[in-house]
Amino acid sequence: MNQGGGTPGEVPPSSVHDLRARRDDSGGRHDWRELVDAVRESGQYTTRSEAESVTRVVLSALGGHVVGDERVDLARALPEEAARVVASQIPATRRLTAAEFVDSVATRIEGATPATARWDVSSVLSVLAERVGDGLVTRILDQLPPGYALLFGRAELAPAE
Numbered sequence: 651m652n653q654g655g656g657t658p659g660e661v662p663p664s665s666v667h668d669l670r671a672r673r674d675d676s677g678g679r680h681d682w683r684e685l686v687d688a689v690r691e692s693g694q695y696t697t698r699s700e701a702e703s704v705t706r707v708v709l710s711a712l713g714g715h716v717v718g719d720e721r722v723d724l725a726r727a728l729p730e731e732a733a734r735v736v737a738s739q740i741p742a743t744r745r746l747t748a749a750e751f752v753d754s755v756a757t758r759i760e761g762a763t764p765a766t767a768r769w770d771v772s773s774v775l776s777v778l779a780e781r782v783g784d785g786l787v788t789r790i791l792d793q794l795p796p797g798y799a800l801l802f803g804r805a806e807l808a809p810a811e
Contacts, residue, residue, distance in 0.1 A: 681729030685777065693773030706735055707758045708774035711751065713739030720789045727782040748797030768801075776803035 690701035709728075713736035716724055725733040746754060749764075756767035779787045779802045791799055799806035 682731040709735040714742040
């Protein structure tokens, strides 16, 4: 439910202001650095710059596919810089399968293949899942087509027949 007016899935300006108000004097840079460092460790990237680039690309791609309250809550749970990346995306017009999502990320990372893009996506989303909590991740996964759970580092159970 979008309570801030504007486009569905858009983070209302008041929410972005709330994000800033909750940050320490570093403006959230410290939290962003911690997020990138966790991605660097998870993905075993050789440089902080590479981890930061991958984090931005994956969060940008995810931001277009998470809408409504989940998008607002995701932005609120993230460091300010990450929240901006997620919240600034225009909602996607078509829901991508998990494989299509990974392929779309591959097109945004120079030299990436579907296999390396899957690694990149999983590195970022598994760290994201640890930081935002199970409840929000479950709500996000409920919005997305089957197959995304593995990207978030979760088992995906098939429904009983």
